[in-house]
Amino acid sequence: MTMARVALHRIAHGRTGDKGDRSNISVFVYRPEAYPLIVEQLTEARVAEAFRERRPTAVKRYLLPKLQGMNFVIDGVLDGGVNDSLNLDTHGKSLVFLVLALEVEMPAGLVPKNP
């Protein structure tokens, strides 16, 4: 089977929430057949690596198969959170796109056409 590397953004969507110094990032695939691929490839270790410069103290992934999605809870990555961070984006609202920029491998036949 021919495999292709694509940005997660092509096949999935999600959003960021924050509470204190904890960010939560949801990721949902557009098509159910892509779900096993991200379960296998979008691991806690992978997300922790994407956030390495922010030095997460914990990364926990919760799977939600009935929603074809997952929820990452990432601790200690908001430089203290909305009231303490020096970031322009104190909430970290943009951070889901740091995850959606990661690449996944998938069968070429499953890759959606460009929008």
Place this chain on the structure above:
Amino acid sequence: MAAEALAIGGGAGFSSDRTDAAGPVVATLVARGGPAALVFETLAERTLAAAQLARRQNPELGYEPLLERFVGPVLRSCVEHRIPIVGNFGAANPRGAARRLQALARGLGLRALRVGVVEGDDLSDERGRALLAEYLPRGRSGFVSANVYQGAKPIADALRAGAQVVVTGRVADPSLAVGPAMAHHGWAEDDWPTLGRATMAGHLLECGAQVTGGYFADPGFKDVPNVAHVGFPIAEVVADGAFTIGKAANTGGLVDARTVKEQLLYEVHDPAAYLTPDVVADISEAEVRELGRDRVAVTGVRGHPRPATLKVNAWFEGGSLGEAEISYAGPNAEARARLAAEIVRERIGDALAIRFDLIGVLSVFADDGGRMLATRSPGDARDVRLRAAAAHADRARVERLLEEVTTLYTCGPAGGGGVRTSIRSRLSTVSCFVPRELVPARFEILE
């Protein structure tokens, strides 16, 4: 009667939300007929601390500054159609907000407005501080205020007692919707599965447009029709708490499986344990189903007994935050912006830990420690805005940073322009949990 679904509209999702959003929601509720309620969530974590400070300056203030602009356009219609309004727009002064709303009603020529005031959340006085001493970290100075998250019960009680509007301070956001549903359907306080479902309805309403196509559009991937006029949400909650979610008629935006899924997980940690004062809601087995255009059912939500403790946010003075920016464009712009950062760093020395952003190269993804920026080798970006930011208890040090960036006009790299600086006081928060029986909520009807 109680078997009839209650339609609950979301009129606002945060303190600075659109004040023209509730109108179409109420128009839709009226056209639909049947029992309905309207909820306003206008109280982010830090909004409340700012309100506490405002009240100290003027005891008449400390409630939502946009109160009249939120409620004014819909009050007459809600009163005439018996649609109760519930809002946490009381912030640090629910009684002040209640009086303001009564004056607003008089000004509209309405009969005396019965306003329910929910209190018990404010722990900023001496008694509250004494109570919290055991639960907050010791030795922290600069206490400003503290509020405990209350639940749906006092809201439901106030509605049962005939309130046309219920004004609260800090209550958990979903409880704003659970309260009217509890009053309408006559739910028991320990009906966990029912409260679990209703809590997720409230959760989907609490951020306004975030479930109807706001915070969602991604052109070419997730397109939203007429997003400039995104409609706000309406949930229909039946007797066992099961619900569908839709939106105001004749508005933009959309409600589909994707918008609902994203908002379902928003600010949720363990999906099996979404904690509120009312219940522990569990969406680990939840499903969403599109019923038709802009209507989605959420099923499979469960509920478990509520926590024995309630969450408290306490606020402390957090020093001053300063920000200063300057732009560079054209050939070698990135190198000039980087040189400007080096100049500022050298002149400030160890006096401040400064964060630098190269807007146009790397900014919001980066960390305060500068580790991500350090991994980026200098490139050739041609339109770069340097941002310097720092916080410190000593305001003078932060002012120094602003001065140094400003002097880049004449002393810095070539072609630097557009300096903007700002400095403001910060509040920082500490959370703790207290046994719920120590902090009872209460309500009163003001005629």
